[in-house]
Amino acid sequence: MLSAMAALTLRIALLLAPLIHHAGAKCIYSSSSPDFGPIGLCSLCSGFCYEKNGCRCSDGLTSCLPDGNVQCAVADLTLCCPPGLYYNQASSCCTESSICESGCATDEVCAMGVCVCNSSLYQDKTGTDFHPALSCDINAMMVTASQCLLSSLGYDPASIHLRDSSQSCNFISSSSINGQKVIVLPATATPGRCGNTATEDGPRLFITNTIDIGAPVNSNVTANPISFNITCPLFTGTYPLAQTVVISGVNGMALNPLTMVAYKDPQFVTPYVSNEIVLGSEIYVALYIYPTDGDTYVLRLQDCTASPTGDPNNTKALHLISQGCATDSLTQIIQNGNSREVRMKISSSQFQDFTTVYLFCDARLCVKSGEECTACKESQSFSMGVTQLQLELRLKGNSQQLEQHPFLGYGTLYGGSPRPAIVGLWHIA
Template sequence: MESSISKCQLEALGYDYNSLHLNNNSYLCNYTYPKVMNNMNMSSVQAKAAEGWCGNIVTQDSSNIYISNTLYIEPVAGPLITKNPLSYNITCAYNLTMQTSLNISLHPVLSTIHLTPENGTGVFTVIMAAYKDATYTTPIQQNEEVDVGSDVYLGLFSSDADGTVFALRVDSCLATPTNDQNDANAVQLVSAGSAADDGVQTTVVQNGVSLEARIKISSFAFQGYPEVYIFCNVDLCNKTNGCSGSRIGRSADSKSSGLGINLLLQDGVNYTSSGYHTAASWAVLAASLLAFLTFKLF
């Protein structure tokens, strides 16, 4: 968010254009700089559009997110104080989307990976987050428990790729009881871009048509295990060439092939080990989701 004020007007009113600051006046919370707008010299300040950042106040309605802060301007210093500091609220409105909803969550459950094309030109970010509603606008928090029998909505998006050229496509996803995608008890959730019929109810809501992919998973657990890991292979495909076929690429994060996200199991639910490691359909999607995100750019 950016707010700009005319330096000349502030000087004429007896205010110091170098004194602009937000609710939190610490060094890390104030980024001011000169700017020319419409041939006028302006003093500008930026604020990060995120929940909890330097005194931001966040509200929302059914379709928008509103992020507000207060800008303060001190009078020119002198032997006499003849006026009070100025203060006024600044507010920016954003459409409530899969992406912007993460900005109003203090600790959303998400996984991020940076993807680079095979020719090494450019780096794209893909984020996978867990949501608890079909609109993909209510992120699950890291300390939030998942109720028995609830649905979990996995939203994946890239915010810095060109949506007129590329689409995000989930090639495959599988679930395992351990942090090992080669686990012998793995259950396929998505195969070749479509829902797999492997004992777990999965719906591919949107895939390969835009920079967002949406997957709904009915809650389940592996018998004897209190957690579930999910691994996904994704890519950015060229819309001109179509988004069919499997294209597995590589990550720009050379030290990590994926990032983990964790869901807490509902308090009081106990899975006793019976020696069986098969998936119990429609039970509980429990503690962990781990996204391995890869792509190949054409």
């Protein structure tokens, strides 16, 4: 009798362990109902959870409560628990309220303890609302897309893959950007790997892959597969002093990398590398974008500001470029608004009173046929958004360590500012 009681005590202790672990979810392990009377755990009565009848003991009649040992894996989760209780999928138990302990994204709602997409936010969305985002790093590319939008359009976010669809090339994860749920797919920027191809555009090298997203196999929604290319600059050898953001094309699907690089020479051939000290007094800066429709668009540099702080509106900030032209002789525009590349020369002598220089440059695509892309003024209206970039440089005699910053400000991708800004700075001796 004593051994039987000990065994029973041990069994109950084991069953209650997961309930104690999920104490924050307030799991219910015993209840009562006017219709069913006392209700205990399914584990104590060899119970099971059925699709139409909910959770029942082995006699098929007595209701029981699911727990960590008997989970409720049915289509209609409202049948899992007695009236007045809610099934929590994360904790596999019944709770007094439907709570998602880790919180949900702003485009999700909590249902039975699990965050699901809020369909009401996407009911009027169409394929034209799909705008994937891309970030470029020295050795990696990363695609992000709205997970709930894809689901609402009839696509399976988990089906996203590179040109090479093998599992070893596609490491998919979920994240939250500006409060919205996104699917994330990284890729190594190595030629030949996972379907990557290297292309040349004059002296520039780029790496390209293709992203495919398909509809769920069991979906009743007819949706044509999504396919689009991603491209990032390809740097070889040492890591150059460069920053890249990605801007969307006219149709929102094309993703064009816009890169800003600092060079040592007026031929724009030898770039400074990360953390390298600038020895010369002249800094040559180029901005270039991966081939768009060269007959229609060119790259236009609109404004550049040098500030001693991360605030471009600082009272000591210097306006180097205004409406496409230099404000004084210490900054020279070499090429602007007539091709996919902008070039300028900046004299570091104007920064002698600065300890640190933040350089903010605004650029955009300009329509050749409808705008004065090379003029020293800004058009009254233009269709393409403005993108802001920034570089980091350390000038001669400075021993401070450069800060490391992300290549793309994710806060700009969904619902944020229309400017995907890159953070960087120049350190002055």
